[in-house]
Amino acid sequence: MKVQKITQPATIASMEDWGSVEGLPGTGSIGLSGLQKVIPGKEDIDTGIFECGVGSYRRSVKQAEIMHFLNGNGSFTPDGEETIHFKPGDSLFFEANTEGTWVIENTMRKLYVIFDAS
Structure with a gap:
């Protein structure tokens, strides 16, 4: 199938349990879930929906990433740079x-x- 559709991704009620990430001190474990889509012939590209609970944790993805927020709000602080706040409708690269x-x-x-991105 050349085109895959995710109907109303902001409101999907049931996604796959992706385990948890250990939060920074004072946060505890943060639950993760998602829905991954595979592009045939491009299995090295990871795409889909990602959801995580409230808390604070370190980013562990080493590749480049493009994201568009559907729900929630918070911030990301790149090491040595200013904090970037996000809300639904924002995109980060x-x-x-x-x-x-x-x-x-x-x-x-x-x-x-x-x-x-290499």
Whole structure:
């Protein structure tokens, strides 16, 4: 199938349990879920919907990433740079090897594309 559709991604009630990430001190474990889409012939591109609960954690993705927020709000502080706040409707573009700290104030859901930018 050349075109895959995700109907109303902001309101999908049931997504796959993707486990959890250990939050920064004082946050505890943060639940993760999502819905991954595979592009045939381009399995090295990770795309779909990602959702995480409230808390603060370090970004661990090493590839470049494009994301568009559907729900939630919070911030991302790249190491050594100013904090960037986000809300539904915002999009962020990450260079490869961008490290920093997420602070999720309300459960966040985003559409994402992770890819090798080299």
